[in-house]
Structure formats: C-alpha cells, structure tokens
Amino acid sequence: MAYVAVTGGREAIEKASELNHYYRLKESEEGLELGSIRKQMRLLIDKVMGEAGLYAPEYAALALKQGEGDPAEAVFLLRAYRSTLARNHVSRVTDTSSMRIIRRISSSFRDLPGGQVLGPTYDYTHRLLNFNLRSEGAEDIRAFMDRFAPAEGGPKLTEEPAFRKVADLLRDQGLMPPMKATLDTEPFDVTRRKVILPASRSARLQMLARGETGTMTALAYSSMRGYGSVHPTIGELRVGYAEVSIADPYGAGDPDDSLYLGEMLVTEVETINSFKQNEATGEVHFVMGYGLVTGQNELKAIAMAILERSLDTEGTAPAQDEEFVLTHIDGLESTGFVSHLKLPHYITFQSSLDRIRKAKGERERRQADTEEEKEDDEQQHEPAVGAAPGVS
Template identity: 45%
Template structure:
C-alpha cells in the first residue's frame, strides 16, 4: 500500500505548471481546439473512446489535448471520468445488421448483396508523405463522396449459415456481466473476453493476432466481413412502456471465417472470430476477432498448443493498457525503504561471502 508523503508541494506545483507550459507549446502558434482534434484526429479519438469505454468524441478529444497526444494517458483520463457518471439504465443490444454503412468489405465473397463499399481507408494509398499538407488551408480534392448506405445489408456469414457451413451463434438470453462494474473472474465467458479485448490496448491485441497468423495459435482466418457505420441505440423508458431511440454511435464490426476440422460432437465447418469497437478502428476489430477465435479452442474441442493467444489468463490479465501503465509507472515513485532493506541484505550477504572466503584461505 502506498501512502502520500508530505513535502515537496512547491516542487509538485512547479512540475504541474511546467507540464501545462509544455502542453501548450509555442504561444506564437495558434492553440489546437477540441473541434479540430475531434474532426482531424478522428482515428485517435476513436481509439480513446474504444479503450476508455465511453462514447463521447468531444471528451475524447479533450483528453487527447490534455494528455499532449499520449493516447494511453487520454484513455486513463476518460476512464477516470467515466467512473463519476451515474448509470440510469441499460440500452438494448444494437442491431449491426441495420447499420448505415460507410465502409463494408469482404475478402470471401466478391459479389455480395449490398455491394462492397470501400469507404475512407488507407488500404489503397501509396504510403508516401503528402507535402501538400504542409500548406495550411489546402483545399479538399474534388472527389465525389457517397453518403452512407442507409439500407440494411445482410451479414456475409448469413450465406454460410443457410447451408450449415459455419458454426451457429446462440443469442444470449441473460445480460452478460459488465467488466466496467464487476471484477474480472477466470475462467471468463466469451462475452466477458470480448469486453476485455475491446478495452484492451490496440498494440497488444495486434501483436497477439499477428502471432496467431505466424503459427502460434489455431487460426487461418479470412475476413468474412468488415463493416463500419452508425447504428441506433435504444432503451426502454418505464414511463412510456416501450423503447425509444436515444442516439446513434459509430461502430466497426469484423467477422472472420476460420477453418475447423470438426470434433466428436461437431461436423467439419467454418468457425467465427468476432470484433466490435467504437468508431473507425478496423485494425483493432480485425485483431480482436483473431484473438477471440484463438481463445475459443477449448469450447471447440481443439487441442491446446500452448500459444500465448490461447492462454486466457495471459491475454485477459495483460491486455489492459491502463492497468499495465499503472503497474509499470509506479516503480518510479519513491521506494526508499524497500531499496534500503534490499541494500542491507546485499551488504550482509557480501560480508558473509567475504568472511567465508577468508576463512577458506586460512
């Protein structure tokens, strides 16, 4: 247990002032506004909302500004603020099949009903620095932009469902546990694992997903579908007696299709990996779906090959970047008493070793 120690208040105040000065940067340069961060650093905003478990682009932009662009620190700020908010109800599960898509692609079926919508993506860029962006106030390229497809489009895996070629997913009747309000327990249900992966650090989940592709896990995945768009959020109003729409959120959803040789109880068929995150965070959603599939080895009756991505405790206990940051950075706090005890122990052991050496020499 760590207890605050009095003293050094002036130094701390000066450190805070120095931090504010460093955050602001050169006063001759106009300060970034929250609107600029929200609109022009949208992918960073989306990541902070996803890992902070709070959908509010303005607050995520504020956290990024306050954290000087440190996204993990921004996630920490958002989670801390989230704990102060009252909870007055629960929404219905969102219907991603009714998503108004701005991006929808499939690597398994070329001519899918509803078509492929490329949307805003880096996939087809040349990864060359665009020096035109150095000229402030540049004009946008004259390109026709299509609005979101508001007509519901079916999930790609539904076509495999019809022929029994992919494992069915049972709809949960009970409300799954909320990881933000209840302590995590192992072994965890798939619903709880998916929550942990959604909140998990993108880099960590990405590395685990990459490891499964290199053979450290039982996955050979195809992106069945990746879709990005807005969905309606509904909740029951007791005074009205029915559900009403209270807003919309942007989501990224990914379903991967994975090989499965079958087991004693299941015929050979494809299985799914699933990822769902706030905003346009497709790299995270794809990585999440690969790790989700790797963690399902036991329920599918597969053999454990000992891959890190298959180890539920390893994944769940190390995915959270806020928890990891807290444990990592606490070692820079004063540990004077602990170190002095270690120092005394080393000195005692060295003295005993030296005495034994001298005694042996005599």
C-alpha cells in the same frame, strides 16, 4: 534522493503542473480548437474512445488536448472521468446487421451480395508525405468540399444494407453453425465487478473491446505468426453507424418498447477460421471469430476477432491463455504499473541492500572456510584466524 528526501513535494507538484502548461502552450498564439481535434484527428479520437470505454468524441478531443496528444494520457483522463458517472441503463442488443455502413469489405469472396464497399481507408493509398497539407487552408478545404460533397447532389456516403452478412450466407449452406437465439440479458459489467477467470463471454468481449490497440495487435500477430493457431480469413469487415436503444423506463416491459438513444460508429469484424467437428452432432463447421470496437479502428477489431477465437483454442501459446491475454491488454493497467517504477522505491531497495550484504558476507565466509579446508588438507597448517567480514 532529491525528489523525496527534500521537503517541498507540494510546491514541486505545482511547479511541474505549470511547466506542463508552459510546454503545452509555448510558441503558440492560440489554443488548439476542440472541434479541429475532434474532426481532423478522427482515427485518434476513435482509438481513445474505444480504449477508454466511453463514447464521447467531445471529451476525447478535450482529453487529447489536455494530454498533449498522448493517447495513453487521454485514455487515462477519460477512464477517471468515467468512474464518476452512474450507470443508469443497459442497452438493448444492438443489431449490427442493419447498421448504416460507410465501408464493408470481405476477403473471402470476390463477388458477394452487396459488393465490396471500400469507403474511407488508407489501405491502398501510397504512404507518401503529402507536402501540400503543410499549407492547407480554408480555401482549399472549401474548394474540395464544393467539388466532392456539394450541398446538393453529393455522393451517398452511407448505405443501409439490404444484403446479408457473409456469415449468414455460410450458415445458409450449412458451413457455419446456426446462430444461437439472441439473449437480451444484462451482460457482465467489467467496470462494476471484478472478473473471476474463466470469464463469461460478455466479460471477455468487453475486456477485448477496451483493450489497448497496440498490445492486442502484438498478441494477435504472435498467434498468426507461429505462437498459436489462429490465422483467419476476414469474412466481413464493416464500419458504420449502429443504432443504440434502451428499454423504455416507463414502458410496460414489452420487449419492443424501446427508447432510441442515437447511433455510434463501430467497426465489426467476423473472421472465418479453420473448421472443426461438433462432438455432439458430428457436423463439420467453420468457426467464427468476432471483433467489435467503437469508432473506426480496424486493426483492433481484427486483432480482437483473432484473440477472441484464439482464447477458445487449446494450446500453450500466450495468445491462447485467457489469463495472460485478458490481464495484460488493458492500457490503463499496463501503463500505470510500468510507470509506477518512477515512484521512489528506496525502502524496498534498502531492504534488498540489507539482504545482499548479508548474502555477500555469507558467501565470503563460506569461501574462506573452503580455502581454509584446502589449506588444511594440502599443507596441514593451522587454520587462519578470523572469518570474513559480515554485514553486522
């Protein structure tokens, strides 16, 4: 009862807030530098930005600092901030085939045009704690950088691909259906309108792109493992910088009149799934699954490609159920509702208490009645006087 029946809620909140600051800062000489969080917690920043639906590395670093490193808390802060921003523009269709890649792999073909570009990945490093990092200092960093990436003559870290996507190669061979004409229409905005199911494709992709990484991984895993039918091959996984531009607001409406805004790091996954026959044309094609998320978050991009495909299959598995998947993958909604159980619920509980007492009384009364009947039948005695105690 204490945290609500006692007065002083405002004071309690203020003290709790001070305690947060205390626990965040105790035993620290100086505050975490945003720059360090942003640069050295790169993958966490990417995850948080993606789940927040806000590409702002600096604010993501701030949110992580403020939320003591809890990704859910950081996403919450960014989403709330996002609500106050006006939406002024919609970008042009982004051409991911020309993005500057830092990594590109295919698990479908060993030798593919352009080759495998492993790039930054932990996939093939042994996960051993590197105790040297305990004493990593400015000098170590400088020494490494001078050796690996000197100011002049360093390695080329990104590549503008002159090669084509794996999916295009399959299209050339007639193994995948040709791409539909790109429609540069304004997509459904899930932050501005409630999604009514069945969702449009743009709404579905947005919701998947904003989903919580862990939840999506679990659902995709369930589909691969047996609760569903999607177990794809990764045609291509790309991590790189894609250019974003908007229609020139002062332009004459010419579709080529674009304003370049900048580039953003994205992870794109195209999966190849079992083939099917087109009912109309009779053609047999592989079916693609598509995932695109902000930053380098390969796990989520793959999970998205699986779920995107899975939602288009028929079946009773959870990962095939659009409503089940789309209404449960949003981190803000799931964490919000699960944690709301911490709020006092004693009005509803009082109401249930009233009902259980009534039901208990009813049950005891019924039992007493049955026993009386038994006694009547067996011993022909007078019925006992008085019913079981009721609630009221």
